[in-house]
Amino acid sequence: MDFENLPLTDLIRLRQNGAMPHIVDVELGNVKELRKFNSVECHLVLYPYCREVSSDDFTFSPYEEYVADVTAQNRSAYIKRGMILDKLFGIFLGIAVVMIHIIIGKEPIALFDVEPLIAIFGAYVIGKELWEDLDRLLINVTKKWKLRYTDDYYSYQLEKGTTLARYSTWAKKNRYGKATIPAERMDFIRHSNSETVRMWFSGDDFWSFEEDSLHILSIHLAPEIMDEFNSAGFMLGIKLSFNRATLFSSRSTEVFQSMSRNDLGCLDAKGDWIDNGIFYRKTSTFGRIKHFYDSGVKRDIKLIDNMKTN
Numbered sequence: 122m123d124f125e126n127l128p129l130t131d132l133i134r135l136r137q138n139g140a141m142p143h144i145v146d147v148e149l150g151n152v153k154e155l156r157k158f159n160s161v162e163c164h165l166v167l168y169p170y171c172r173e174v175s176s177d178d179f180t181f182s183p184y185e186e187y188v189a190d191v192t193a194q195n196r197s198a199y200i201k202r203g204m205i206l207d208k209l210f211g212i213f214l215g216i217a218v219v220m221i222h223i224i225i226g227k228e229p230i231a232l233f234d235v236e237p238l239i240a241i242f243g244a245y246v247i248g249k250e251l252w253e254d255l256d257r258l259l260i261n262v263t264k265k266w267k268l269r270y271t272d273d274y275y276s277y278q279l280e281k282g283t284t285l286a287r288y289s290t291w292a293k294k295n296r297y298g299k300a301t302i303p304a305e306r307m308d309f310i311r312h313s314n315s316e317t318v319r320m321w322f323s324g325d326d327f328w329s330f331e332e333d334s335l336h337i338l339s340i341h342l343a344p345e346i347m348d349e350f351n352s353a354g355f356m357l358g359i360k361l362s363f364n365r366a367t368l369f370s371s372r373s374t375e376v377f378q379s380m381s382r383n384d385l386g387c388l389d390a391k392g393d394w395i396d397n398g399i400f401y402r403k404t405s406t407f408g409r410i411k412h413f414y415d416s417g418v419k420r421d422i423k424l425i426d427n428m429k430t431n
Contacts, residue, residue, distance in 0.1 A: 127374060128154035129399070131426040133163075133359050134334060143342040146297060149322075150334040150426070156327045159371070162274075162362035163304075163322070167340065168315040170382075171353035176311050178343040178350075181318045188309040191277060198289070199277040199307065271411045274319050275306035293336070301336040302326060354382035359425060375402045378424040385425055389418050397421050 128151035138144040147165070155161050167179065180186075190197035259270040293301040304320035311317075320337065342350055358379040364371050377400040378387050387400040399422050403415040 127363055127376070129376065129422055129424050132361065132424055134426040135357075143344045143347055145340040145342075146299075146336055147338050147340065148299065148334045149302070149337050152327050152330055152333055152335055155322075156324055158324045158363050159366040160324055160364045161322045161327075162320065162360075162364065163337065164274075164317065164319045164360040165338075166315055166317040166356075166358040168356045168358070169350055169353065170355055171346075171349045173349050174346050174353075175314055176316050178346045179316065180341045181309065181316055182339045182341050184304075184307055184309050184318045184320075184338060185311075185316070187277065187307070198303065199279055202273075202276055202278045202306070267413045269411050269413070271406075271409050273409065274308060275321055276308045277306065279303055279305050279307075281305070297336045297339075299334070299336045300330055300332050302330065304337070356381045357425070361424070370405060370407045373404045373406065375404065376400070376424065378422075380425050380427075383427075385423060385427075387418065390416065395420065397423065399424055 130151075132150050134148040134150050136146045136148065138146065149155075149163065165181070167181075169175075169179075187197050187199045191199055191201055260272055263269040290301065290303075302322065305323050305326065306321035308319040309317070310319075318338065356379055358377070360375060360377050362373050362375045364373045378385060378398075381394075384396065386394050386396045387398045389395055389398075389400060395418055398418050398420045400418055401416060402413055405412045405414065
């Protein structure tokens, strides 16, 4: 994927609300250019520098609310994504038990033979439990390799296609003064001092909009901590992934840039700060196996458009 074909300039746009300065709207720009990708991923992390400010003092809206609803088993626009590999591993062990019984057993398994059926079901259940440990082991062992077994980034899936969802989309445009696009997949992570939201957008969804920029979320700050938040500053980190898929795999270019106080830049592979730079990685993916085959820094690129009052 040629770097020159990526629509990077001012792709993430921050707009501080004039009437409510504790709300910052985050927009995704260059929408028409994003249509040429099969999917686009956008991850944001906000880390305040003031020690008196914690993750309890700000929210990523509406994704934090969606996760809270799902966790509380309330109806939500999102549902929990089902795990597949643990079930497949359980089925594999169950089949293995059957094959072993056929090979070394003196008699074939009868239709109502209870003991072998219990053994098969037990192997399936144990296999599902074992997969969680094996899954985590593979992630940890390969996390510094160029060929890695990666975590599943997204825990939640959007329920699409309902009539009420269309009404909700129309209402959001009136609320924010701009068309909004919900992530088809997402995840939200809260730590004591930071919050992270991960969003996955299908390239086909961008064809539904004529606008050049779309609202993707809002950052709500507690009004009482605004002075401390602004005086000490913060780090807003952005990761974007531009993906082109084939039948069984995909190739991606990932780019990283951060806003630290009023400075834009990135960290290179050595951890040194590069002003007005972006760090990039090129990857190929098959399922959850990911090959990192190229990386580096590009200078004088402004991925994030500085805050402006709207």
